Amino acid sequence: MDELQDVQLTEIKPLLNDKNAARNFQDFDCQEHDIETAFGVVHVTMRGMPKGNRPVILTYHDIGLNHKSCFNAFFNFEDMQEITQHFAVCHVDAPGQQEGAPPFPSGYQYPSMDELAEMLPAVMTHLNLKSFIGIGLGAGAYILSRCALSHPDLVEGLILINVDPCAKGWIDWAASKFSGWTTNIVDIVLAHHFGHEELQANLDLIQTYRLHIAQDINQDNLQLFLTSYNSRRDLEIERPVLGMNENTAKTLKCPALLVVGDSSPAVDAVVECNSRLDPTKTTFLKMADCGGLPQVVQPGKLTEAFKYFVQGMGYMPAASMTRLIRSRTHSSSSLGSGDSIRSRSHASNHGEDSAGTPEGIDLQEAPQTMEVSC
Numbered sequence: 114m115d116e117l118q119d120v121q122l123t124e125i126k127p128l129l130n131d132k133n134a135a136r137n138f139q140d141f142d143c144q145e146h147d148i149e150t151a152f153g154v155v156h157v158t159m160r161g162m163p164k165g166n167r168p169v170i171l172t173y174h175d176i177g178l179n180h181k182s183c184f185n186a187f188f189n190f191e192d193m194q195e196i197t198q199h200f201a202v203c204h205v206d207a208p209g210q211q212e213g214a215p216p217f218p219s220g221y222q223y224p225s226m227d228e229l230a231e232m233l234p235a236v237m238t239h240l241n242l243k244s245f246i247g248i249g250l251g252a253g254a255y256i257l258s259r260c261a262l263s264h265p266d267l268v269e270g271l272i273l274i275n276v277d278p279c280a281k282g283w284i285d286w287a288a289s290k291f292s293g294w295t296t297n298i299v300d301i302v303l304a305h306h307f308g309h310e311e312l313q314a315n316l317d318l319i320q321t322y323r324l325h326i327a328q329d330i331n332q333d334n335l336q337l338f339l340t341s342y343n344s345r346r347d348l349e350i351e352r353p354v355l356g357m358n359e360n361t362a363k364t365l366k367c368p369a370l371l372v373v374g375d376s377s378p379a380v381d382a383v384v385e386c387n388s389r390l391d392p393t394k395t396t397f398l399k400m401a402d403c404g405g406l407p408q409v410v411q412p413g414k415l416t417e418a419f420k421y422f423v424q425g426m427g428y429m430p431a432a433s434m435t436r437l438i439r440s441r442t443h444s445s446s447s448l449g450s451g452d453s454i455r456s457r458s459h460a461s462n463h464g465e466d467s468a469g470t471p472e473g474i475d476l477q478e479a480p481q482t483m484e485v486s487c
Contacts, residue, residue: 143204150235152228156211157236160188161201167428168269170196171203171233171245173253175275176339177302177326179211180204183250187408192416199429203245205236207252209334216333223337226252226345230259237267246423248272250408251305251379252342258365259348265366270426272419274372274407275379278348278386298336299327308378311404318410350389364389370396370422372415374403396422 146157158180163169174183187193188202207229209217217223224232233256237245246269247257254276261268303312303323312319326335353362369390373383380399387397398418403411423429 146240148236148239150232152224152232153208155208155232155236156206156214157240158204158206159201159240160204161197163201163242164199166243167200168244168246169201169203169242171205171247171257173205173247173249173256174207174210175249175251175253176305176342177299177322177330177335178250179206179330181212182322182325182329183253184248184408187412187415190412190416192413193419196416196420196423196429199423200246203236203240203242205233205253207256207338209331210338212329214331214334216331217337221337223341225341226255227259229341230256230263233257233260234264234267243267244269246270246272246426248274248419249276250274250406251276252338255342255345255348258350261365261367262348262350262363268367270368270370270422271365272370272372272422273383273386275377275383275405276371276386277379277382278350278389279382280345280347281343298332298339299323302326302335302339305378306405308376308404310376315404315410318406322406348386348389350386352389353391364391365394368394368396368422368426370398370418372398372400372407372418374400374405374407374410376404377407378405 144159146159147154148157172180172184174180184204188197206214208224209215237243244267247261249255249257249271251274254271254273255278257268257271258273258276258278261271303319303326306322307315307319350364351358351362353359353364371383371387371390373380377383383397387395396418400407400411400414403414407415420429
């Protein structure tokens with residue numbers, strides 16, 4: 114069995130610093146829409162025109178962020194233009210989280226996570242879009258996963274960063290209640306995004322997002338979104354096992370790329386999600402020297418993984434990958450909660466025929482999984 118190899122790569126140009134943070138949060142050549150759905154109005158920003166029958170790339174942000182602060186720096190990254198020239202991009206802001214959003218009226222019932230997911234088909238219909246490749250962070254990753262489970266025909270693929278498939282346990286709930294009494298919401302959100310190491314070491318990044326969360330996001334609206342996310346239910350997905358439940362298991366039907374930074378507080382949650390997904394359709398990418406915002410801290414690595422993902426779906430010409438080291442292991446039929454992260458870090462070779470088989474990978478008929486670290 115090949116050993117997973119780690120490659121230490123440092124981005125030459127950080128996406129955010131005091132001088133370029135404002136520019137990288139900006140939209141360029143976009144159209145904004147406020148779309149009425151059965152569960153309220155949702156703000157959507159379209160970038161580019163849909164390309165024939167191709168899916169759009171649809172983004173969904175995490176708590177404390179909006180599409181600008183979560184994804185614009187990444188989509189404005191130079192190497193991403195190789196991807197976005199092939200796709201229109203649809204940025205979705207959760208209700209009340211967009212820039213300049215007014216406060217909700219007193220007594221407003223914020224949509225649940227399930228209802229936020231059910232808004233997306235209405236968005237697609239309003240914009241006359243047929244399908245999407247989703248990229249979501251945290252709460253946004255959960256919402257996109259929920260949409261894919263309920264509307265598999267709409268979702269062609271998912272890139273899920275820091276996804277947590279589990280409901281918030283009562284211990285977590287009690288801890289959040291206690292912290293809510295003693296800590297302001299900005300600190301709660303920062304602790305959700307960043308681990309202790311990153312909070313201490315990456316001070317410029319933390320300050321940028323501290324100011325954004327405190328000044329650019331309506332605090333009452335943010336509390337409603339946070340409460341909705343903390344009230345989420347379990348995705349109730351399970352890994353299909355050949356000869357046992359492959360026809361009945363509830364899991365994602367589309368290809369999925371799971372992404373997490375090695376110092377992110379979401380590592381255990383992403384590993385848990387990986388253990389519940391179909392290993393023939395799932396890739397698990399753990400990034401070295403990276404915390405809670407891989408799309409900001411390591412844009413080059415994520416861009417290349419994104420590129421390889423859509424190449425595997427047949428939507429882009431094949432190209433060699435230079436940043437990621439790939440190794441292959443046999444998948445297990447079932448994985449318990451006590452398994453190590455390495456044994457549960459399974460991934461697939463989905464679509465490699467169309468994208469070109471990576472050098473050094475021996476394709477066999479038996480179910481195979483791929484571990485990726487960078």
